[in-house]
Amino acid sequence: MTIGRLAELTGVPASAIRYWERHGLLPAPERHSGQRRYPAEAAGRIVLLRKCQQAGLTLAQIREFQEDQPRRAAMIRTKLAEIEQLRTDLDHAHQLLEHALRCSRQDIVTCPTFQAQMAGWRTTP
Structure with a gap:
């Protein structure tokens, strides 16, 4: 799907989608005739990004959240304590x-x- 369609489906502006791509939060999409073409699962990733932002995660924390690394669990525990x-x-x-x-x-x-x-x-307490 095009970036316009993805923006429409998720309610997220195309500029935000491009920003997240530049910062490695969304995988770079395939291009056809110079246009970005997103797989259907990109909408789910965008919903996750929005929810993480709404929960107060920074872009660095969101990047860490998406990666499978040892610091991920510690970051999540810290964020849960902040939310509580x-x-x-x-x-x-x-x-x-x-x-x-x-x-x-x-x-x-x-x-x-x-x-x-x-x-x-x-x-x-």
């Missing part, structure tokens, strides 16, 4: 904002319920 910490932080922010909507205190920091929440957050 982000989940915890987002959960705390969500709790704070939900409470702030219901709290009648002018200064939420003086609210005993909020103070109890904060104390619980400090003890969360």
Whole structure:
């Protein structure tokens, strides 16, 4: 398929596809009459690249993720720990904002319920 069709199928601009090729994240496609021609599985690789980006992986980490090398597992473990910490932080922010909507205190920091929440957050591993 052409780069235009691949872009259409994946919702990723052709410029991003070419960028990923230049940086070794997508294999170079065959060319027919000077046009790039992608196999069907290229769409799956692009979905993987987008998901990795959305998960916060850098281009270097995505490259490492795609390669079968010993550092890959360590990088994945590190990224999973970062994501778990982000989940915890987002959960705390969500709790704070939900409470702030219901709290009648002018200064939420003086609210005993909020103070109890904060104390619980400090003890969360």
